[in-house]
Amino acid sequence: MPKNVSLILGDKYGIIGRPGQKVECPFCRHKTFSIKRDDTLGKCFHPSCGRYITAWGGELSSASPVQEILQQVFHDFHVALLAQADQTGSNAYRYLIEERKIHPQVVVDSMLGVVPGEYSVGDLFEAARTDLKEKELVILTQAEEKLRRCTDGSAGWLCFFYTDAYHRIVGIRFRKPYEKQIRYFKPFDQAGLFGHGLFKPHKHDAESSFNDIMIVTEGEFNQLQLQSLLLRHSEAKGKDLDYINACAAGGIHNADYDCIRKLARQPIICYDNDASEAGIELVERARNVISVEAFTTPRADSDLDSFIRYFNEDHSSAWEALKKLVAERQSYPRLYEAVAQEVFRVRQRHSNNDQRREHEINKEV
Ligand SMILES: [Zn+2]
Incomplete structure (x- = not known):
């Protein structure tokens, strides 16, 4: 537990x-x-x-040694990213701040990093190899191979660390700054989410209309721009608001709806307003797992990032416009078919050893 x-x-x-x-x-x-x-x-x-x-203090799994290594990787890559602030020339840090207009404090607080110039992934895995059981060794070796494929030749690439509901790192998305080249390290079945759990180090008033909700976006920059707006709006108002409860799913195909379900009872999806209507797919797929609420940004071919940046330095107008979008969200209940299937599965006897009585099964349903 x-x-x-x-x-x-x-x-x-x-x-x-x-x-x-x-x-x-x-x-x-x-x-x-x-x-x-x-x-x-x-x-x-x-x-x-x-x-x-x-807050994870439960049973260690065979994935645990890998997750411990990934914590160290995050620490090293994050320190390397922040060190780029003092370096000249274009780099991942400049890309975030100047090109993408992310607030420097959001960069510090987020699970972002850069692949350092000299870094041996192998050393970390080698040190962890002692005292492992067979199954753990297999998972460790596979993870090392996958991670090497992502870090080889990608020095200077930006990294987004994805975490599960207990903030354990379960994936890394690599992106070449100023370009759209992507590599994806996903050693486990679960994909996790980017950017959930951001908080500030002391007590604050949160913006009341954003209490008790979680906004889920598709891309990482939507989430980063949303938190940047929150900080800029707070600074303009002279208030010290806490971050919004928000995260990015990373993409429609790897969206971790199980993780979303664990983190929020009724998440609010902000889907991309693609001309092809591909964005709404993030909502449609969610309905197989959970009921959601959703909204999109008004202009065609826009997302939350471009919506916020459209307001330039007028942060209070951007903030008010965002609040209006959230307030006008629509409901998308979970699909009846998906609920019926889950009830059917629960009702089945799981094996000959299934000792549940009829009333216990009904209770689960
Ligand atoms: Zn410390």
Whole structure:
């Protein structure tokens, strides 16, 4: 079962802290480690650290050694990305800030990185190889091969780290800055989501109309631009608002609806307004798994990123326009056929050992 971050901090590191508090970081020892108010995530906000603890305290799986390596990869790639801020010439950091107009603080706070010039993925995997069981070794070796295929020859590429509902890294999307070349590292079945769980290190008023909702976009830049707008709007108002609960699915074909379902009861999908109407597919596919609400941006061939950027420096107009779009969202209930199938599956005896009684099956239904 998942545990709370404050419990893990106490049990494993002997650090006492409550949700919403700032305590000593178990990794770098600065007093910059903040526990999210819902106790699902703890994160160090020291610029040279950025390490985090998730609320996952359950059984270790055969995927765990890979996930531990990916945490280290994220840390190294993220530090490398932030170091590019002081370098001249075009690079992944400049691409984010200047070309895509992402707020620098959003870059710091997000699970973004860059493939460093000199980096040995092999060393990390080699160190993890000792004391592993057969099954773990197979998964580790496959993951290493897949990751090498993504990192070989891609120094300088931007990386988006995807996490599951417990903030464990389950995938990385690589993108060559200024171009649309993509590589995708996906070692497990689940795809995870990009950018969920962003929070600021101390107590804030959240924008009330965005409480209790989660906005799901298709591309990562929609999510990053949305959080950038939130910060710019807050700065213009002189308020210190917390981030919006939002994430990106990454693409229609790999959208992790199971993860969305775990994170939000009634997610709001902001789908791309493609001329080909391909964008609405993100909503249609969701309906096999969950009921959703959805909206799109008004102009043809636009997405949330271009919608927000259309307002240039007029952040308060962009903010008001966004609130209006969210308020006018439509309902897309889960498809009856999908519900019926799930009920049918639950009703079947799972095997000869299925000891459930009729009333227990009815309860599950
Ligand atoms: Zn730290």
